[in-house]
Amino acid sequence: MSIEVKNIIKTFGTFKALENIDLKIETGELIALLGPSGSGKTTLLRIIAGLETADQGDIIFHGKDVKDAQTKDRNVGFVFQHYALFRHMTVFENIAFGLRVKPKDVRPTEEQIKAKVTELLKLVQLDWVANRYPSQLSGGQRQRIALARALAIEPKVLLLDEPFGSLDAKVRKELRQWLRRFHDDLHITTLFVTHDQEEALEVADRVVVMNKGRIEQVGTPENVYHNPANVFVLNFLGNVNLFHGRTEEGSADATTKKIYVRPHELTVTRQPVSARSIKAKISFINPAGSVVRIDAVASDGQSVQAEISQEEYKSLKLQRNEEICLTPKNIT
Amino acid sequence: MAVHLRSEPVWVRWTLIGMALAFLGLFIFLPLSMVFITGLNKGIAVYFKSINNPDALSAIRLTLITALVAVPLNLIFGVAASWAIAKFDFYGKSFLTTLIDLPLSVSPVISGLIYVLMFGAQGPFGTWLRDHGIKIIFAPPAIILATIFVTFPMVARELIPVMKAQGNDEEEAALTLGASGFQTFWRVTLPNIKWGLLYGVILCNARAMGEFGAVSVVSGHIRGQTNTLPLHIEILYNEYNFTAAFAAASLLAMLALVTLFAKSLVEYRYRAELKAALRLENHG
Numbered sequence: 001m002s003i004e005v006k007n008i009i010k011t012f013g014t015f016k017a018l019e020n021i022d023l024k025i026e027t028g029e030l031i032a033l034l035g036p037s038g039s040g041k042t043t044l045l046r047i048i049a050g051l052e053t054a055d056q057g058d059i060i061f062h063g064k065d066v067k068d069a070q071t072k073d074r075n076v077g078f079v080f081q082h083y084a085l086f087r088h089m090t091v092f093e094n095i096a097f098g099l100r101v102k103p104k105d106v107r108p109t110e111e112q113i114k115a116k117v118t119e120l121l122k123l124v125q126l127d128w129v130a131n132r133y134p135s136q137l138s139g140g141q142r143q144r145i146a147l148a149r150a151l152a153i154e155p156k157v158l159l160l161d162e163p164f165g166s167l168d169a170k171v172r173k174e175l176r177q178w179l180r181r182f183h184d185d186l187h188i189t190t191l192f193v194t195h196d197q198e199e200a201l202e203v204a205d206r207v208v209v210m211n212k213g214r215i216e217q218v219g220t221p222e223n224v225y226h227n228p229a230n231v232f233v234l235n236f237l238g239n240v241n242l243f244h245g246r247t248e249e250g251s252a253d254a255t256t257k258k259i260y261v262r263p264h265e266l267t268v269t270r271q272p273v274s275a276r277s278i279k280a281k282i283s284f285i286n287p288a289g290s291v292v293r294i295d296a297v298a299s300d301g302q303s304v305q306a307e308i309s310q311e312e313y314k315s316l317k318l319q320r321n322e323e324i325c326l327t328p329k330n331i332t
Numbered sequence: 333m334a335v336h337l338r339s340e341p342v343w344v345r346w347t348l349i350g351m352a353l354a355f356l357g358l359f360i361f362l363p364l365s366m367v368f369i370t371g372l373n374k375g376i377a378v379y380f381k382s383i384n385n386p387d388a389l390s391a392i393r394l395t396l397i398t399a400l401v402a403v404p405l406n407l408i409f410g411v412a413a414s415w416a417i418a419k420f421d422f423y424g425k426s427f428l429t430t431l432i433d434l435p436l437s438v439s440p441v442i443s444g445l446i447y448v449l450m451f452g453a454q455g456p457f458g459t460w461l462r463d464h465g466i467k468i469i470f471a472p473p474a475i476i477l478a479t480i481f482v483t484f485p486m487v488a489r490e491l492i493p494v495m496k497a498q499g500n501d502e503e504e505a506a507l508t509l510g511a512s513g514f515q516t517f518w519r520v521t522l523p524n525i526k527w528g529l530l531y532g533v534i535l536c537n538a539r540a541m542g543e544f545g546a547v548s549v550v551s552g553h554i555r556g557q558t559n560t561l562p563l564h565i566e567i568l569y570n571e572y573n574f575t576a577a578f579a580a581a582s583l584l585a586m587l588a589l590v591t592l593f594a595k596s597l598v599e600y601r602y603r604a605e606l607k608a609a610l611r612l613e614n615h616g
């Protein structure tokens with residue numbers, strides 16, 4: 001099912017949480033909603049689910065305006081930032097809940113419910129915790145149970161609010177890949193919130209970058225990373241260095257032009273290689289990782305970050321407090 | 333902490349415990365046993381006769397009816413009020429919170445008098461009520477009204493902290509899963525608050541059956557008609573009929589003991605409920 005968000009405005013008192021949000025999500029897409037804390041991600045999700053009402057604007061599900069439809073009739077699967085599992089019910093009953101509250105004439109039988117819950121538990125690879133209570137699960141397990149519970153009602157839309165928010169880095173990585181595979185299997189239109197740019201870029205078909213209640217850019221991960229629409233998007237999607245550059249020696253606007261360069265787009269050498277090279281002093285080296293991260297302070301006092309390969313690092317034999325030259329690889 | 337306590341000298345511990353027990357014995361256990369001893373001092377036959385006579389039975393009946401009306405009404409009101417206060421933001425919320433506590437800060441005599449002033453012969457409704465042959469003051473309706481008034485905060489006060497701690501998350505989850513408002517309340521909210529609710533009901537019931545002050549003002553003390561158990565006891569006592577008075581009092585004392593027992597039983601589960609709610613909340 002496609003979702004259309006049309007000109008949504010939401011204020012809390014005098015505070016504008018969402019300003020003129022426009023967004024179209026195609027059927028079967030996996031969209032990441034990316035933005036810093038307080039940018040209105042949860043609010044937008046809640047408005048789509050009907051848990052909050054917008055001051056203005058429309059929410060359209062597959063061509064039908066659902067603005068006046070209640071949450072319970074919207075058939076959206078919602079996974080909450082803090083899981084919100086029913087604490088007094090077992091995992092089994094949590095997942096069965098959506099089936100048990102269906103109107104009598106469409107409610108599945110006890111056997112059907114049992115089969116469905118078992119199937120969902122297998123899907124999230126947790127069939128051995130059916131009889132536990134939420135308090136007896138780890139954070140990652142709760143997360144997956146919350147997802148299974150949302151899926152039980154066979155939603156046409158899946159809304160995930162920071163699904164991996166409170167998990168450690170390793171579990172996060174596993175679960176995000178799992179979410180991608182899972183989405184490729186089921187193809188439910190999915191909108192997931194995150195403030196982790198890596199997560200958004202790795203998993204989503206398209207990324208929506210939000211800031212202060214506005215959408216800054218919508219595009220494929222590649223697109224928003226390589227062609228950021230503005231400085232905010234550029235900054236938010238990874239580290240970036242600001243060069244007040246002499247781009248072309250002699251050209252008229254040379255001294256005023258600002259150049260943004262990502263850490264991996266810098267060449268590190270011992271001697272200047274071109275007129276664009278700047279001198280900097282290494283303040284920190286982190287060689288633990290697939291690339292070596294170097295923090296340096298440029299001669300004008302500005303801090304600069306560079307990333308080089310392990311091989312380069314070894315051949316250069318860099319040390320802390322050494323002078324290096326940094327050169328942007330290709331500036332467009 | 334336990335280690336810390338154990339490190340106190342033995343004599344300090346035993347002196348403290350001894351003092352606490354002496355106080356309890358002197359001020360609670362001794363008087364309470366006096367109730368039973370005095371009630372039974374002319375033999376078991378007299379004891380039962382004191383209870384099994386029309387006036388006493390009528391007082392017991394009125395007490396039970398009062399509790400039977402007041403407690404369910406308080407239950408409904410308490411759940412509704414605490415639901416509203418804990419889960420919604422609305423204009424005048426702090427005013428409602430203060431209002432709920434009002435009966436606790438008002439003397440019971442005042443609680444009774446307001447009904448006399450309102451429904452009595454001189455009150456704004458007095459003439460109209462008399463013309464229509466409706467009796468409220470010096471009749472069971474006033475007793476029930478006054479009891480509702482004084483027990484008003486009992487349930488809500490217990491529920492508000494539990495509901496506040498639990499927040500809205502589970503209810504919202506239920507809604508997204510297709511549950512109606514009623515289903516959400518019945519299957520999610522109620523199970524989460526059941527021990528707190530039961531605890532409030534027990535306290536409410538004890539107060540409803542034992543209330544003296546407010547009821548005394550509106551009752552009129554008509555024997556066999558408008559006497560509740562506490563009022564019946566007072567009348568007997570004032571007539572120097574000690575045995576009968578204490579026999580009836582022993583019923584209230586037994587109610588107190590049952591309440592105490594049920595309370596500690598429920599308290600145990602209720603604390604767990606409150607603690608679990610706070611723990612989940614702190615988790616984030």
Ligand SMILES: Nc1ncnc2c1ncn2[C@@H]1O[C@H](COP(=O)(O)OP(=O)(O)OP(=O)(O)O)[C@@H](O)[C@H]1O
Binds near residue numbers: 017035039041195
């Ligand atoms: N019920 C509310 N009343 C008042 N202000 C609110 C309410 N809900 C949200 N806000 C405000 O709206 C803004 C956006 O909140 P929202 O929860 O959507 O942010 P978010 O992008 O999800 O942030 P996070 O990443 O921290 O979860 C915040 O500044 C928040 O303080």
Ligand SMILES: [Mg+2]
Binds near residue numbers: 041042043081161
């Ligand atoms: Mg949020």
